Amino acid sequence: MLPLLTRCLLMIAGLAFASATLAQQQRVLRVISDRSDQGMVRPTLDAFEARTGAKVDGVFMGQGLVNRLESRPTEADVVITADAELLEIAADRGLLLPIVSPAIKAAIPPEFMGTNDLFFVDAYRTRVIAYSRARVKPSELSTYEDLTSPKWKGRICVRSGSHDYNLALWGMFMASYGAEKSRAVIGGISNNLARTPRGNDREQARAIFEGKCDLALMNTYYHPLMAANPEQKPWADAVGMYFPNQAGKGSFIMRSGVAMTKAQGNRDLALQLLEFIASRESQDAMVKATRQYSVLPAVGVNAAMVQLGAEQGLAGGRFKMDFVPLRAIAGNREDAIKLVNEIRFDAER
Amino acid sequence: MTLSVDAPRLALTVALGVCALFPAGYLLATALPVLQQGGWLAHFASTTLPWQAANSLQVALLAAAVAFAAGALPAVLVSRFDFAGRRLVSLLALLPLLFAPHVTASTWMVWSSSDFFTSQYALAMHLGLACAPYLFVVFRVAASRMPRAFAELAASFGMGWRQRLLRVHLPAYAVPVAAGLLIVFAQCLGDYAAAERLGVPTLSLGIHSLWFASQSSVVAAIGASVLVLPTLVLVGVAAWASTALISQNPVPPAAAAASLRALRGPAAWAVLGWSLLWAVPGFAIPQVITVRWAEKRWSRTRFEDIPGDMLGSLLTAMGSVLLVLAVCLLVAAVMRAGSRRSWADRWSERMPWLFLANYFLPTLVLALAFVMMSRDGSNLAHWLGAWRDTAVLVVLAVALRLMPFALLPLLDALRRTPAQLIEAALVHGAGPLKARALAFAGHLRPALFLGCALVFMEAVKEVDLNLTLQPFDHPSLALKIYAFSRHQNMDRAAVWVLLSQLLMLLPLALLWWRMDRLDGHRR
C-alpha cells in the first residue's frame, strides 16, 4: 500500500492533469459585442454553454466596435451588436464571413438577412412617440413628420440628437424621405423641443411625468423596463407609446444583429452559436430577457409589451414596420451627424 | 565627486519622451495627411466646434472655481492654522476621491428631478469636486513648505494683508495655482462619461459623436487633432516652465518650520463649515443615496460576480501602480539629483512632463490611439505578442495616462535632494544604487507613496480605457458600474460602487495619514 502522502500527491497530480486536459478539450468561443451591459446577451451565451459544453468569453465594450474589429479582425469569432448598421459597415470593410447555414436560412425571414448573407438580424425594436396620457390623446398623433407641426411647439423632449438611437432614426428619415424632407423633419422637431436635449430615453419619460413636456421619442423596450422598476413605474404609467405611421408605411425599426468574423479555428462553433441564436428556444428567451421583438414570426411579443399600441387600435403588440433596407441607412449616419451639427440640434435652449 | 551617467540618462530621457508622446503623435500622424478628407474638420470647425469649445471652457472655468474653493483653500488653512477639526477638514477634502465624476453625476441625476442636475453647472460642480482632492494635495504640500517668514517679513516692512496677499502670497502660490488649473482643465477637457450622462455638449462629446457616427478611426483622429495640437503646446509650455520659471527652493527647511498658528472660535467653525459644505454634494449625499440603493438591491445582487470583479479591478490597478513605480524608480536611479545645472539636466527634467499630454487627451481618444497602435501587424502588437490580448494593454494605457501623478512629485523630490547626499553616501561605502536609495529615501518615498496611492484610486475608477481595450472575459468593477449607469440603473450599480470604494479605502487612509504627517514637526 502506498503511503498516505504519496497517495494524496498522486491524487492531486491526477486532478491537475484532468483539469488541464479538460481545459484543453473545452473549446472557447470568443464573442465581441457593443452591449456594455452583459445582461442582455449573457443568458443566451450561458444557455449555449450549457448546451454545447463550450465556454464563451466575451468583450462587452460599448462604443468603438467596428474600429476594434478593423484593428483586430480575427480577435473574436462572433460579433453581436445592438445596431445592425454596424454590421453593414463591417461587411463593407470586408470584416465578416458569409453565413452558410440551411437552418438559419430556413428560420430567418429574408428581409432580416444581411447583405450577401454576411450577417442576420436577430431582434428589433422600434422608436416610437411616447406621449402624456394626461395631456395628449392618441388621436392627435399620426406620423413622425407630424412632430414638426406648430401644435407641438415647446412640447417635445428628446435625448441628444447625436446619440446613436436618434442618429439611426435620422438615417431612416433620410433613406425614407430623402435629403430635403428629412432635413425639414429633423429641423422641425428641433424647433419644437421643450428644452435642451439631455439625459437618456427614460429621462424623457420622467420629463413627461413631471409635466415638462408632452411628447418624446423612445425605444419600445423602455416602457416595460420602467414598469418593472418601482421608482420608475409612475413614469411608465404616465406615458403611452404611439407607433407612428401605422396608416402609412409603418414605424421605423432598429435592428440588432449577429455575424461571424474571418477568424479561423472556431468557425463551426461560431456557426453553432448563430444557429442557436436563430432558434425558437433562444428567440423566446431573448424576447423575455431583452423585451425586443423576435425576427421569427412564430415567436410572440413580450407579455409586458402586448398592450403597447392598444390605445391606437393595435392588437397583441404587433405593428406595421417600415422596412428601410440597412444598406440604404448605413451610409446615412455621417450625413445625419453633419445635419444635427449644422442645425445645432443639441444647442442650449 | 559627481556621477557620470550621461549616456543612460540621455537614453532614458529620449525613451520617456517617446513613450509620453507616442499616442498623441500617432493620432496626429494619422490625421495630418488626411486633415481635409471628407470635409470633417471644416464641418466640425464651422458647426459644433466653436460652441462646444465655449461650453468646455465655461465648464472648466466654473469647475476650477469649485476645485479651488473646495480643495485649495482648506489646504492652505490646514497648513497654516491649528484648530479643532483640522484632521476632519483634511479627510472631507479627500473623500470625493471615492467617487468617479460620472457616478456622482448619474447619482444626482437619478435621485433628483431638478433640471440643475442635467445642466452644465452641475457638470462643472461634479468635475470641480472630483478635482478638489488633487488641489488639496498640491496646495497642502506647497503650503507646508511655504515659510511663514515671508509673510512676517513683509508685515515687518509695513505691508498690510492686501499687499501681502498680492505681493507675497499669490506669487508664492503661483506654481500650485498653475498646477491646479492644469489638473482641472485636463479633467474637464478629457471627461466624456459625465458629460455624456448629463447630455452637456462639450468638445470631448463632439469628437466622440464624430467618431461614433462615422465609425472611422481616421475621422476620430481628425477630430481629436483639434485637442491634440493645443494639448501638446500647453504641455510643452508646462515642461519648459518647470525648469525655467520654477526655481529650486532657496529656503532651507528650518525657515519653513514655524509652528502652526492657533485658530479658535467662529473662525475655526467657519473653516470646518466650509469643508462640510463642499463635502455634502461631492460625497455625503451621493454616499447616503448609494448605500440606500445598495440596501434595496442587496438581495438581487449577483454575488458570484463579486470576487472576480474585485480581483480584476485590483489586479489592473496594482499592475498600473507597479508599472508607474518601475518607471519612477528608473528615473530616480538615472536622473540627476539636485539643481539643474546644464541644458542636458533641464531637458532631462522636462521630458517626464510630456506625460501630461496623455492626461489632457480624452480617455476615449487615448483608447482610440491604443486600438490603432495595437492593430494586428503593428510594432506594438509584435512587441507585446500574446500579452496584447490580456489586461496588460489596459495596464499600459492606464499607467501612461496616470504617470504624471507619481512622476511629477518624484521630479520635485529629486530636485530637492542635494547631489551631495549621494556623494556622502558613496564616500561612506555605499554602492551607486544604494547611495541613491539612501539619499532619496527621505524625499522620494513620501512622493512615491502619495503618487502611487492616487494612481491606484484613479485606476480603480477608470472606465474608458478598460471599456475599449479590455481583453476577453475581463472582470472589472468600473465596467459593471458603467454598464448599469448607462441605463440609469444606478440602484443596481450601487453595490459595485461600494465595492470599488472598499478597494480604495486603504490608499485613501494612507493619503490622509500622509497629509497629516506633512507638518508633524511643526506641532
Next chain:
Amino acid sequence: MLSIQNLSQQLSGKTVLSELSFAMAPGEVLALLGPSGSGKTSLLRLIAGFDTPRVGEVHLHGQLASGPGRVLQPPQKRQLAVAFQDATLFPHLDAVENVALAIRNPDKAARLARARQALLDMGLADMQGRDVATLSGGEAQRVSLARALAADSRLLLLDEPFGNVDRLTRTDLVLRLKTQLAKGQGALIITHDPADALDLGARVLLLRQGRLVADASPAAIANGDCGDWARAFMQAGA
C-alpha cells in the same frame, strides 16, 4: 524705544522665556547672546509681533505693542525691519527687487535706485536681474541685510546676520553694518558669538534657558560682573 516687561513665553508646553525685562534707548545697539535654545529667536518674534506673549508686555516707541495673550500693534505698524537667520529672499523677485520690497516709496524707479544703493553699501554691485537662487550664502546674507537697512525703520531686528558666512565676509559685513548703524538706527542683533557683540560695540543681553543672566557691556561681563557662567560664555567666544 523698546521696553520689555516681565515677558514669559511657552512653546509646545516648554518655557522658552521666563520673566524677561529690559529696555533699549533710541539708536542703541543691543546684542542678544546665548547658547542655542536659550530663547533668542522667540524674543525676537515677540518684539516683532509675530507671536503673542503668554505673560508680560512689549512696549515699542512709547506704546504698548503686545500684552498677555494679545498683539495690540500688528507687525506692519511697528516700524521695524527684520532679517532672518537664513536670508529669506523671495524666490519670485530678483536681488534688487527683494531689497526694493522693504522700501516704502510709491515711486518704483526711486525704490529700485535706493535698493541698488543699499546693495552697494553692502558691497554688492550688478545685482539687477540676479536670480536669488544663484546667490552664494554670503551674497544672500548681504542682500538680506541690505533689505533690512533700506527699510528705513526705527529698529532693526537681525537674527544671526553673520551665521552663514566665512570670517572674511563676516568682518566686512560687521564693518558695513557698523557704518550704517552709526547713522543712528537702533538694532537688536541676535548672535551666539560674543565676538560679534564686541566688534559692534553693543550692549549685551545674555540669555540662558530663557532667563536674562546678564545685561551689561561685553567688558563687564567678561570681568565677571554678571557671574561665572556669563564670564565663561563671553571668554569662550572672544
